[in-house]
Amino acid sequence: MSNAQQIATIKYSGGGDWYANPTSLPNLINFTNKFCKMAIDKNIATVTPSDEDIFNYPIVFLTGHGNIIFNDSDIQNLRNYLTSGGFIHISDNYGLDKFIRREIKKLFPKLELTEIPSSHPIYNQTFKFPNGLPKIHEHDKKSPQGYGIFYNNRLVLFYDYESDLSDGWEDREVHNNPEDIRRKALSMGANIIEYTFKN
Numbered sequence: 001m002s003n004a005q006q007i008a009t010i011k012y013s014g015g016g017d018w019y020a021n022p023t024s025l026p027n028l029i030n031f032t033n034k035f036c037k038m039a040i041d042k043n044i045a046t047v048t049p050s051d052e053d054i055f056n057y058p059i060v061f062l063t064g065h066g067n068i069i070f071n072d073s074d075i076q077n078l079r080n081y082l083t084s085g086g087f088i089h090i091s092d093n094y095g096l097d098k099f100i101r102r103e104i105k106k107l108f109p110k111l112e113l114t115e116i117p118s119s120h121p122i123y124n125q126t127f128k129f130p131n132g133l134p135k136i137h138e139h140d141k142k143s144p145q146g147y148g149i150f151y152n153n154r155l156v157l158f159y160d161y162e163s164d165l166s167d168g169w170e171d172r173e174v175h176n177n178p179e180d181i182r183r184k185a186l187s188m189g190a191n192i193i194e195y196t197f198k199n
Helices: 024-035 052-056 072-083 097-107 165-169 179-198
Strands: 007-010 045-047 059-062 088-091 145-151 154-161
Touching (some): 007 052, 024 165, 024 179, 045 052, 059 179, 072 097, 072 154, 097 154, 154 179, 165 179
Parallel strands (some): 007 059, 059 088, 088 154
Antiparallel strands (some): 145 154
């Protein structure tokens, strides 16, 4: 795995809008660099799940509203990436859940998505979230939950469900979120990046 401080977006197949929330990651990088004293490259890469270049990025992000399909090559490469030190953050845009859960099961058929306790370090970096994942956007009137896949006791995948962090990272005028909601979303996102680069 590369130690370069650069992140990437996953361009997946299946018809879903992998390119959703275009202002999210630029805003998150600026926020993280400012408040966590990091130096994340402002140039965001785009990789496919089967791209060998994915190993150059300590963390990759995935979001969208529709279908997502990992083929056999995607599964093998993405699994190798995650089990050799990589990390993926999946943000639940509305409509993604039933598709991404199916694909996560293909990635790790013997492992379960488990809810991450609020005591976990991902909620306790520069910013503290004593109640766990913050609520950013309403989908189905459910509580926000942070799920993860642990491989050899290492968190390799974080899935924010019923929160939609990446919507909260977008420019203010996109969703007209109150400033405190945007701040919570950006703070949680910064924690995810900070946790990834420390572990």
